[in-house]
Amino acid sequence: MTTAITMTTTTTTTIAPPALEVRGLTVTAQRDGHPVPITEDLDLTVAPGEAVAIVGESGSGKSVTAKALMRLLPMGLTVDGAVHLGGRDTTGFTERRMRRLRGTEISMVMQDPFTMLNPMETCGAQLAVTLTGPDGRRLSGARRREEVVRRLAEVGITDPAVADKYPFELSGGMRQRVGIAAAISRNPRVIIADEPTTALDVTTQKEILDLLNSLRTTHRIAVVLITHDLGVAFSLCDRVYVMYAGQIVETADASTLMDQPKHPYTASLLAADPPIDRRVEKLASIPGSVPPPGRRPAACRFAPRCEWAVDACRERPIELLQVGEDHAARCIRFAEIGDGLQALAMARRDQPHTGSLAVPAAPVITTRDARRVYGEKVAVAGATIEVRRGESVGIVGESGSGKTTLARMLVGLTLPSSGSVQVGGVELSSRLSRADRDRVRSTVQMAFQDPSSTLNPSRSVGSTLREALRLVSLEKLDERTAELLELVGLPPDYAKRMPAQLSGGERQRVAIARGLARDPDVLVCDEVVSALDVSVQAHILNLLRDLQTKLGIGYVFITHDLAVVRQITDRVYVMRRGEIVESGPTDQVLDEPRDDYTRSLLASVPSH
């Protein structure tokens, strides 16, 4: 691979050594006494002030790579290869010496702003820990304070009072800023940001990305962004490395990668990302899922999922090939299939807008001024919504907007403090007759967000589904379980499996199947795709749409993702701080938003 140095953000043209240079980085785990490679032979170069992204789905090895660069791997993992920091080879450095480099040469921003800071200490105290004078001594109290305030200002926190606050008193975005301030406090050359915005709302995400971007100019820091989100990668980075199953499969500068992907995986990923500006007929998806370490194919890792794979792809390991200027791909067929890949990647932009359905039908769920308070806190401040038969309604908002509480009220998991919720003509309350309760249950069902806890870990898929089916009737349970699995695209023998044996996407399918067991009119989906990888997300969205045509079922889709809203809903409610600020047909709301908040949400979405 070439060591191109692209300095887009600075005017100086002196050829400095790369801030970070990695050669042949391999991380190996020991499993039952055998070495199992997690990432293999990774090469990476980042110039000062440059931002590169490592993009991959879960299981690609991107987070392990980040930790290996810091030499902060969990025990039992070994690293091979060379890591050069600012031209200095750190190979063979002792832990002691490495520790001196962390913070001063290379530093890290973590994913979860909620656990990254110590809850027992003020933000100022945590920032001051790393601060020393030019002579290496601790600073005096007043000087330290001054310095902390200056550091906070650097990351856009102009209120000095924040230094005296505890992390839990701050929002997620503020915490992430404090985390960044701590990471850059000793002027490192390289900052590794591991999914820094994944836990944040879309508007906050944009602010953090802008901040990271500005550090490249102000501090000449090289940024290595680890992310699963192509949009985030393209919005910040000059160069992108795409990882799949432990290998880099393609690398190029961002615009080239976007327009002319040379690896089928990159093209498929681009195609699978739902567009925000139009509703497409069918989302492209990649069959199968990422193979875990130890079960990866010896030849081309992507071949089993690749529609272009030929026999040669399955014979021997594929090298990273030079396919253009500063552009490498791990595909032997790049020349032949290049046009096809480009068409696939572009299809997303060229597919016509299909428009959403208009369904004039009777309402199934209505709420009137439904309000829910928890003590002092108002979760939902009077929501009036309507869900009609067969239509799909989106409820959009950031965390804390009350959208999940509203969803729970629709299925009766939470009762309104005041106002009313009617489901299938039944007014929800704590005292419902058996017949009324049955009516509610067979009208509305729910699918939950987290694929890891949506199924009981100690019960098989079949027993979970039978549990729901037996409430309708006790006849032919096994047969109906098989039918239900088939409906969500899973083979009938999955009934015998335990949740741990399923991938995240498969678990979400089972969760949807459970929701369908009572044949409801409306399925409430609470962020069902937000924890899934892009390619799997497309599978589930396509499945939900198919079910809508097949069963005539309606959805209430709770999400923070506007692109998902565009793909699946007919009407949308936008929530902010417990209130509905805007509602209407999805296309109208997303194309001509009337509320400022909706506008800012739309403007913050990173897109490609």
Add this chain to the structure above:
Amino acid sequence: MTATSVIPAVRRTRWGVGSLPPVTVTIALVILAGVIVMVLFPGIAPLDPDRIDAAAALQGPSAAHWLGTDELGRDVLSRVIAGARTAFLAPLGLATGIVALSLTIGLIAGYAGGWVDTFIGRIVDVLYAVPALLVAIVVVGVTGGGFVMAIVILTIFGLPSSTRLFRAAAMERVRLPYIEAARTVGTSPVRILFTQMLPTLRPLIVATLFLQFTYGLIEVSTLSFLGLGVPPGASDWGRMMFENRASISANAWATIAPGVLLVLLAVSTNVVGDWLYNRYEAKERQR
């Protein structure tokens, strides 16, 4: 180009982090198995444990009496083997009772919440404030009640700690999506408790069972050592230690043997319980 830097992994024991060495577990299993054999096959005793032979009273260990004899000339070894019965069955009954009751009460409190939880919580608080063993000593001592009464009292006053444990576990699980999903589907609360919650509690149940067994063993033996519960003359380890104390200089084995066995059984059940819990936990974590 590819120089090697190997990070030394923090040394872990071969049998996993924080676990006991297999040798210890094996020894504990053997001891436990031995006690169970004594319970199931009391016939292995060389002599009738209750046979009085005044001529052979207070002898030290010999070929005829391996652990010697007591004041009435009864064979100590045979009595120790016979004593395994109460030593094992009484704590077993106690532990089973405590786990069954506290599991039911704890799950109901944790799942239902609200006033049900508050009500149960207050009762548990009151029970917690009362030392079980003391109540058992006083009540059994004053009324002269027998073994069954002792077990019932120890069970009731032994409930608080495990009830709290199971309540906390239920509270933690009731918020999980799979429980909420079962509620949304319309599964009845009783069914949710039994089919959804109970299976996920297995490691906790096993651990509690073994822990309560150990407590029970010590409590029951304390009672019989004080001469309460088991009738005089019964072959019970606590009772034997109590009765043979006076003649300790003539045949120390009559006091030491039941004591040593008590300690070994208590430690072994603890070790085996720990081991089972770790195994279940590891399996659960893989899921």
